[in-house]
Amino acid sequence: GAVVSQHPSRVICKSGTSVKIECRSLDFQATTMFWYRQFPKQSLMLMATSNEGSKATYEQGVEKDKFLINHASLTLSTLTVTSAHPEDSSFYICSARRAPNQPQHFGDGTRLSIL
Amino acid sequence: SQQGEEDPQALSIQEGENATMNCSYKTSINNLQWYRQNSGRGLVHLILIRSNEREKHSGRLRVTLDTSKKSSSLLITASRAADTASYFCATDAREYGNKLVFGAGTILRVKS
Numbered sequence A: 001g002a003v004v005s006q007h008p009s010r011v012i013c014k015s016g017t018s019v020k021i022e023c024r025s026l027d028f029q030a031t032t033m034f035w036y037r038q039f040p041k042q043s044l045m046l047m048a049t050s051n052e053g054s055k056a057t058y059e060q061g062v063e064k065d066k067f068l069i070n071h072a073s074l075t076l077s078t079l080t081v082t083s084a085h086p087e088d089s090s091f092y093i094c095s096a097r098r099a100p101n102q103p104q105h106f107g108d109g110t111r112l113s114i115l
Numbered sequence B: 001s002q003q004g005e006e007d008p009q010a011l012s013i014q015e016g017e018n019a020t021m022n023c024s025y026k027t028s029i030n031n032l033q034w035y036r037q038n039s040g041r042g043l044v045h046l047i048l049i050r051s052n053e054r055e056k057h058s059g060r061l062r063v064t065l066d067t068s069k070k071s072s073s074l075l076i077t078a079s080r081a082a083d084t085a086s087y088f089c090a091t092d093a094r095e096y097g098n099k100l101v102f103g104a105g106t107i108l109r110v111k112s
Helices: none
Strands: A004-007 A010-013 A019-025 A032-038 A044-051 A067-073 A076-081 A090-097 A110-114 B004-007 B010-014 B019-025 B031-037 B043-050 B055-058 B061-066 B071-076 B085-093 B099-102 B106-111
Touching: A004 A090, A010 A019, A019 A032, A019 A090, A019 A110, A032 A067, A032 A076, A044 A067, A044 B099, A076 A090, B004 B085, B010 B019, B019 B031, B019 B085, B019 B106, B031 B061, B031 B071, B043 B055, B043 B061, B043 B071, B071 B085
Parallel strands: A010 A110, B010 B106
Antiparallel strands: A004 A019, A019 A076, A032 A044, A032 A090, A067 A076, A090 A110, B004 B019, B019 B071, B031 B043, B031 B085, B055 B061, B061 B071, B085 B099, B085 B106
């Protein structure tokens, strides 16, 4: 199998709070992990690509200082939404991939609600 | 403009019927992948078809790829209520940095 665990599944917090989301590949080593954002009834929008041991590559329009990504090991990547505001409320999904030209395996997503 | 576009946007069928979803894309690809997403959940990988393949099967799923037309289709045979979900195609293309680019998705509803 290829299981990706994402935690937490839901976060509700006050504006100004920083929120950390974890993404773990449980039974395989992921050379690359991806972070997506999904708005209601829309497709996935890639935010950044994360390779173990190196800096994340952010997509155009995604603020690096706002969305901090760390990929410290082959099984763990974290996304920290810093000083979150209501407009950051969304569904965030991570995925992990063993190697290029292989399928991506997705976590169950994190529903972030900023009050 | 999107790399992948899907049609129909929504599809409603009776249990037992077949469901066909189509995906078109613009550039040469390394592979094309189909995913399913249940409401409020992550995506589940269904099938990956490489650019040199024309058809793949997995259980009740059949995926075809026509690189000359830059299109793919996903067929779900003998559909079940549990197949109700959103289905996305995603292309892996060198032109897009070997990152997956997702289509807008097809919302499938299977009525029992």
